[in-house]
Amino acid sequence: MKLKAFREDWSQVAEAVRKISPGRKPKVALYMAGGCGGCDLSFIGLGERFLDITENIDVVLWPLIADFRYSRVKRMYDKTIDLCLFNGAVMNRGQMDMAQILRKKSKIITAVGSCACMGGIPGMLGLQGKGKEKSRKRVKLAEGILPLPEPCDFISPLSGVIDVDYLIPGCPPTPSMILKLFVSMLENKLPPKGSVFASGRTLCDECERARKGKSVKVFHRPYEKVFDDKVCLLDQGLLCMGPVTRAGCGSQCVSANMPCRGCLGPAEGILDMGGAYISTLASIMCGGEKTTIRKTVESIPSLGGTVYRFSLSSSILKKQRRASRN
Amino acid sequence: MRKKIIIDPVTRINGHARITIFSDREMGVSAYFQAKGMKGFEELCRGQPSEEMPRIISRMSGLCSWAHHIASVKALDALWKTEPTPTADKLRRLTYHISHFGNKLLNFYYLNAPDLFINPDSAARERNLTAITARLGRETSKDAAENLLRAQRILQVLGGRAVHPVSGLPGGVSRGITGEERDWVEGKVKSFTEFAAFTLNLFEEIVLKNRAYVDLLFDEGLYHIKTNYMGTVDEKERLELYDGDLKVVDAHGREILRFRGEDYPQHVEEHEESWSNLGFSHLRKVGWKGLSDADRSWLYRVGSLARLNVAYGLKTPQAQEAYERMLDTLPKPCHHTLAFHWADLIEMLYSAELALELIQDPEITDNNLMNVPENTQGEGVGVIESPSGTLIHHYVTDEKGIVEKADIITGSNHNNAAICVSVKQVADGLIRNNNTKRRDLNKIEMACRAYSPSLPRL
Amino acid sequence: MEEYEPKIIVFACKSCLPKNVGLEEIPLVREGCVNHLNPKLLLSELKKGADGILMLCSPPGECHSAEEDGEAFKRFVLLQRLLSDLRISRERLRFECLKESESFGFMKLVKEMTSKLKSLGPLRWENEA
Numbered sequence: 001m002k003l004k005a006f007r008e009d010w011s012q013v014a015e016a017v018r019k020i021s022p023g024r025k026p027k028v029a030l031y032m033a034g035g036c037g038g039c040d041l042s043f044i045g046l047g048e049r050f051l052d053i054t055e056n057i058d059v060v061l062w063p064l065i066a067d068f069r070y071s072r073v074k075r076m077y078d079k080t081i082d083l084c085l086f087n088g089a090v091m092n093r094g095q096m097d098m099a100q101i102l103r104k105k106s107k108i109i110t111a112v113g114s115c116a117c118m119g120g121i122p123g124m125l126g127l128q129g130k131g132k133e134k135s136r137k138r139v140k141l142a143e144g145i146l147p148l149p150e151p152c153d154f155i156s157p158l159s160g161v162i163d164v165d166y167l168i169p170g171c172p173p174t175p176s177m178i179l180k181l182f183v184s185m186l187e188n189k190l191p192p193k194g195s196v197f198a199s200g201r202t203l204c205d206e207c208e209r210a211r212k213g214k215s216v217k218v219f220h221r222p223y224e225k226v227f228d229d230k231v232c233l234l235d236q237g238l239l240c241m242g243p244v245t246r247a248g249c250g251s252q253c254v255s256a257n258m259p260c261r262g263c264l265g266p267a268e269g270i271l272d273m274g275g276a277y278i279s280t281l282a283s284i285m286c287g288g289e290k291t292t293i294r295k296t297v298e299s300i301p302s303l304g305g306t307v308y309r310f311s312l313s314s315s316i317l318k319k320q321r322r323a324s325r326n
Numbered sequence: 327m328r329k330k331i332i333i334d335p336v337t338r339i340n341g342h343a344r345i346t347i348f349s350d351r352e353m354g355v356s357a358y359f360q361a362k363g364m365k366g367f368e369e370l371c372r373g374q375p376s377e378e379m380p381r382i383i384s385r386m387s388g389l390c391s392w393a394h395h396i397a398s399v400k401a402l403d404a405l406w407k408t409e410p411t412p413t414a415d416k417l418r419r420l421t422y423h424i425s426h427f428g429n430k431l432l433n434f435y436y437l438n439a440p441d442l443f444i445n446p447d448s449a450a451r452e453r454n455l456t457a458i459t460a461r462l463g464r465e466t467s468k469d470a471a472e473n474l475l476r477a478q479r480i481l482q483v484l485g486g487r488a489v490h491p492v493s494g495l496p497g498g499v500s501r502g503i504t505g506e507e508r509d510w511v512e513g514k515v516k517s518f519t520e521f522a523a524f525t526l527n528l529f530e531e532i533v534l535k536n537r538a539y540v541d542l543l544f545d546e547g548l549y550h551i552k553t554n555y556m557g558t559v560d561e562k563e564r565l566e567l568y569d570g571d572l573k574v575v576d577a578h579g580r581e582i583l584r585f586r587g588e589d590y591p592q593h594v595e596e597h598e599e600s601w602s603n604l605g606f607s608h609l610r611k612v613g614w615k616g617l618s619d620a621d622r623s624w625l626y627r628v629g630s631l632a633r634l635n636v637a638y639g640l641k642t643p644q645a646q647e648a649y650e651r652m653l654d655t656l657p658k659p660c661h662h663t664l665a666f667h668w669a670d671l672i673e674m675l676y677s678a679e680l681a682l683e684l685i686q687d688p689e690i691t692d693n694n695l696m697n698v699p700e701n702t703q704g705e706g707v708g709v710i711e712s713p714s715g716t717l718i719h720h721y722v723t724d725e726k727g728i729v730e731k732a733d734i735i736t737g738s739n740h741n742n743a744a745i746c747v748s749v750k751q752v753a754d755g756l757i758r759n760n761n762t763k764r765r766d767l768n769k770i771e772m773a774c775r776a777y778s779p780s781l782p783r784l
Numbered sequence: 785m786e787e788y789e790p791k792i793i794v795f796a797c798k799s800c801l802p803k804n805v806g807l808e809e810i811p812l813v814r815e816g817c818v819n820h821l822n823p824k825l826l827l828s829e830l831k832k833g834a835d836g837i838l839m840l841c842s843p844p845g846e847c848h849s850a851e852e853d854g855e856a857f858k859r860f861v862l863l864q865r866l867l868s869d870l871r872i873s874r875e876r877l878r879f880e881c882l883k884e885s886e887s888f889g890f891m892k893l894v895k896e897m898t899s900k901l902k903s904l905g906p907l908r909w910e911n912e913a
Contacts (some may be wrong), residue, residue: 037341038391049888055459064340069334127869136600139601188547222495223377226696252487253492275826290857305378317870
């Protein structure tokens with residue numbers, strides 16, 4: 001670990017916020033659908049920079065921090081909100097409705113975190129097979145009726161429901177990645193619509209470990225031994241998703257000597273992380289007899305759950321076309 | 327005529343919940359606390375390698391991700407019939423206590439600050455971060471923010487990531503700490519102990535001298551239920567956040583149950599209600615008696631106040647002194663729900679002091695990080711005292727260590743019944759003549775926030 | 785209700801396809817050497833409605849892209865494993881090496897596969913056991 005990675009220069013935020021003309025604070029909404037709160041914590045983890053930003057924006061919705069209810073947003077005129085940060089996968093009817101309302105009321109919507117960008121870990125439910133039971137919509141009690149959340153048929157990234165302007169992937173994105181969005185907005189230098197606030201290159205392009213180019217005969221599990229912290233993890237037989245994953249997180253997991261699991265999503269040009277990773281595995285696997293190849297593949301404890309850990313809901317097989325509202 | 331009041335979403339908690347209040351001149355007031363988080367997180371673990379669990383299951387909560395990670399790793403140790411090396415154990419404890427400190431800081435200065443520092447009766451637009459900064463002063467707000475940042479940075483270095491760490495493995499951790507890093511961390515942890523002590527002082531100076539708040543704190547009609555309490559203690563009955571015996575005391579403080587975490591199925595079971603996604607854990611010994619007013623003696627609570635009710639002392643000097651100060655003012659066991667916030671701060675200081683002891687331990691920079699495991703025994707349980715209460719992870723796997731079943735019981739599961747009863751108590755106390763004032767609704771939410779529930783995924 | 789006719793997609797290069805088979809008798813073909821097969825193409829076909837996939841390869845040593853001979857089988861095994869983890873039966877994916885002129889072998893293969901896919905049912909992958 002290099003300590004220098006943590007002496008990042010965040011002074012540019014202070015500069016940017018000083019340039020905002022007084023009296024016009026951008027209206028910002030932060031909403032969590034089927035998320036866990038990690039993306040919010042990452043934002044708050046900016047420390048004093050978090051205070052700098054929040055002192056210069058008008059938070060109109062943020063249930064974690066402020067007491068405004070959804071009705072406040074519903075009453076607004078369209079395009080009142082300058083920036084909406086939406087985290088969490090869309091998993092129930094209420095969240096789908098909120099996504100559509102926020103789209104109408106916001107000039108810019110950013111999908112924050114792997115769940116909103118790709119479906120995230122909740123998408124792993126798709127590996128289990130669908131349950132047949134019909135979920136109830138409400139419960140009748142002696143005093144009255146209580147509504148229940150209506151789960152959607154599929155777990156969906158935000159783009160499965162509305163048009164999304166920007167993406168900040170990661171589970172959660174690092175504070176720096178979220179900071180970049182705010183600095184761009186405050187300086188009026190937002191990139192073209194559709195941009196991702198991470199590198200287009202792969203993690204391997206930025207990883208400093210030595211490549212040995214070994215052929216792998218057996219894949220290992222992370223507990224099986226102490227792995228060399230200077231040599232490529234894939235070369236050592238661990239399923240590191242680096243070759244197909246975006247860079248931008250600072251190679252955090254690999255720095256802790258654990259294989260990347262792809263939370264920043266597919267690098268530029270890759271549509272399906274699982275499919276792309278198959279090509280990677282095929283190229284590093286030993287060739288030879290059919291039985292040897294089969295044995296090598298069987299040494300992987302869970303292929304689907306590893307390569308699609310964060311992206312199953314946006315994979316080729318599971319991705320849903322945007323449903324029309326009815 | 328029956329009235330229905332809906333509070334949706336409940337704000338300043340981790341996750342999604344709704345409170346529905348029915349008020350009727352004849353039938354009186356009833357209130358329902360509905361947890362709306364995603365169900366099925368335990369199911370999605372099936373078929374996954376058990377060593378991936380610490381990285382998957384932490385996604386149950388972003389704010390409590392370290393608690394889940396460590397409980398998961400402890401379950402893996404049991405599952406794989408191994409123990410961490412002494413250094414790995416110390417690193418896990420160190421990171422756990424730092425994350426606990428950070429979580430308590432977040433809870434106090436961000437989630438609950440509007441209720442503690444700004445009038446709980448004020449309008450929503452007045453209860454915001456700017457108002458808190460104005461009340462506390464920019465310097466204090468900045469210190470809070472920077473201490474949280476420091477905690478996150480340490481956790482990122484040692485755990486791979488600040489939120490959803492990766493370094494836990496059965497038998498140890500994947501990453502150690504160098505001498506240079508050790509010095510860097512020690513400086514920050516010293517500032518944590520100072521800041522935690524400062525925060526307790528701030529609490530006494532501002533919150534405990536605010537007549538309006540203190541009236542609420544001691545109001546036995548609004549924020550007071552006599553329950554049993556569960557927490558973890560060491561062999562000297564001192565508060566344990568990391569590892570120890572699970573102990574339950576009754577409403578008078580007498581011990582009624584003691585067990586090791588792995589025996590939890592004999593003592594804890596879960597009840598479901600159709601209107602909440604969050605299960606209601608309860609003690610087998612006492613049974614499930616329903617949420618009506620008739621009998622509340624069967625309820626139990628977990629979390630900071632519960633832990634302090636169960637323990638007889640703390641291991642570190644400043645936290646012990648703070649605990650004794652609290653006992654000068656509050657009874658023991660303390661049934662005042664809002665006292666959870668005070669107990670939180672004592673634990674914040676406790677965590678900081680324990681982290682300081684660990685970072686100063688010479689063994690912490692050792693390179694021996696892993697006792698590599700060989701095979702599984704098919705089952706493992708890991709328990710930790712998370713910020714929201716006793717957290718239990720239980721995995722059943724096949725002979726290759728692939729998960730067949732996962733059972734997670736969170737602090738919120740244990741507290742669910744108590745939260746429902748607390749919310750109803752406040753609603754009942756504030757609604758007069760079928761009339762609810764808008765400004766009272768926040769006070770109803772405060773009954774829920776005191777428990778620091780963790781509800782995004784259930 | 786329509787009778788279920790399994791849709792099979794064949795991935796093969798020109799030289800691996802049998803020569804003397806009528807167009808209407810062979811299932812849909814995606815041309816290209818399977819040693820270079822981009823897995824996303826195969827996944828797309830399954831998404832678009834294929835019930836089964838057949839990968840055809842030259843016998844070992846006879847492939848025109850000699851240096852990547854053997855790559856195809858690796859991809860096949862990995863894809864089979866991936867689909868199986870996604871609850872899609874391994875038997876929906878098949879890999880065979882056919883001699884260039886073996887049209888009879890090819891038709892037999894297609895018939896076998898059709899029969900197997902009929903017994904498995906159409907691929908509605910959410911419901912596969």
